[in-house]
Amino acid sequence: MRLAYQYRLRLTTQQKTTIDRWLELCRRQYNYRLAERFNWYEKNRCDVNACPLVCHLPELKDRPDFYSQKRDLVNSKKLFPEYKELPSHTLQDVIARVEKAFDRWLSGDSNGRRNGKPRFKGQGRFRSIAFPDPVKPEHIDGRFIQLPKIGKLKMILHRPMPDGFKVKTAAIIKKVDGYYITLSLQDLSVPVLTPDVPTLENTIGIDMGLKAFLVDDSGKDEPIPQHYRKAEKRLKRLQRSLSRKKKGSSRRKKAIKRVSKAHLKVSNQRKDFHYKTAKKLLSQGKHVAHEKLNIKGIARGRLAKSTHDAGWGQFLQILSIKAERAGLMAIAVNPSGTSQNCSGCGTKVPKTLKDRLHACPKCELTIDRDHNAAINIKHLAVGHSVNKAQVTSDAVAGVTEKPTSYTDA
Incomplete structure (x- = not known):
């Protein structure tokens, strides 16, 4: 089993200065290696698909990998001796990030999904x-953890590390409110739980929404907190104050920090709500079935702000991870027709987004x-069909309808 624990750090002034300097050096190395790949791409790509017998195309250069x-x-350490301060594996991790970003732009990930063109990191x-090397047990002493070339760092252990787990990797993250360390823990002796086959008895169905965050198949709903909407008035005031500050001034830097802290608080509140809801x-010990929504598509419409405030994507990701660790499943189903079809008889009952009540004219389910x-x-989720009545009636009438879009579901 693999876990990730994040702790806040209590650093000395010297340690903060060192980490800030390392972050800046890693940023420059990231931009330089990314520029190398862009130069290779621009010099080696060619739109010409045919050429005469005698041609003078430039010689292709080896692709940097x-x-x-x-x-x-x-060579970088020879030209710039300051890079000798950093652990070698930390610099190698920077190149691994460049490799991942560039390859996902050109060819996509394992599922074929391509990301946008990677950008250079500004100041x-x-x-x-990251510190990819495993941390030895003798380098962890209570609240202190020793990392290469930086020494012992003091952590705030708000929860103890689980017994039997080994620290595989560590990463120091700088946020607007301080420095954090994320430890990746692993214990191979913990068995992987095999989930049961989903049935009607051991499965919960949930419908994500904006009126209520979710509603389960028993009718219980979870109110939507709307953290961003509640903080929007204060964020506007802070943003107006920031816009009046002169660029490059110390007051502008302080204003940027105030805005960042306000956004971080909203993000932390949302994540805490997602973890508690999951x-x-x-805790009921049942599989959870949910819609496989096109969240990016929904967020392009007029419900964009409310969709981002709800954070469905982050919640479903947390739910999937927590379910796997509990030996359960988070099952994604096709949302087409889930709101249009009657759950009692399967008859299609057309609705618009403003219609919040389901009233079936056939079985009178309301x-x-x-x-x-x-x-x-x-x-x-359990393999049962909910539109048998619709399929039967369409076959008799000889009509074939297109499936409903995600906005109608």
């Missing part, structure tokens, strides 16, 4: 350094729209 750039770190935009769902969708999601 992780290993070639890692070998070139020796203060490189906020974390724990409440999984419940909340989200409650009806949660029941349908649960049935789909």
Whole structure:
């Protein structure tokens, strides 16, 4: 089992200065290695797909990869001796980040999803350094952890480390309110739990929404906290104050810090709500079925601010991780028709987004729209069909309809 624990650091002034200097050196190295790859890409790509027998195309250069750039770190340390301060594996991790960002832009990840073109890191935009080497047990002494070339760092142990776990990697992260360390813990003796087959008895269906954060198949809802909406008035005031400050001044830096702290508080509140909601769902010991929504598509419309404030993507990611550790599953189902079809008989009951009540004219089932969708999601997760009546009626009439979009679901 692999866990990640994050602790706040209590650093000395000298340690803060060292970490800030290392972050700046890593930022420059990141930009330099990324520029090398961009130069290779611009000089080697060509739109010409045919040429005459005699042509004078420029000779192609070798593509810089992780290993070639890692070998070139020796030259960087000769030209810039300050890079000798950093641990070698920390610099290699910077090149690994460049490799990951560049390859995902060109060819995509394992699922074929491509990211946007990577950008150069501006000053203060490189906020974390990694120590990929495992931390030995003798280098952890109570509240202190010893890292290479920086010495002992004091942590605030707000929760103890689990027994039997070894620290595989460590990463120091700089946030607006201080410095944090994230420890990756692993224990191979912990068995991997095999989840049971989803059934109607051991599965919960939830429907995500903006009126309520979620509604389960029993009709219970979780109110949506709207952390950003509540902090929006104060954020506007802080942003107006920031816009009046002269660029480059010390007062502008202080104003930027105030705005960043306000946004960080909203982010922490949202994440805390997501963790507590996921724990409440999984404490019942049942699988959780949810819609596989196109969140990026929804966030492009008029509900963008409310969608981002709800944070569905972060919640579903947390729910999936916590369910796996509990030996359960977070099952994503196709949302098409989950709100339109009746959960009692399967008849299609057309609705618009403003219609919040489901009233079936055939079986006379009258419940909340989200409650009806949660029941349908649960049935789909266990392999049951919720639109048998619709399929039968369409086959008799000889009509084929397109599936509903995510906005109608």
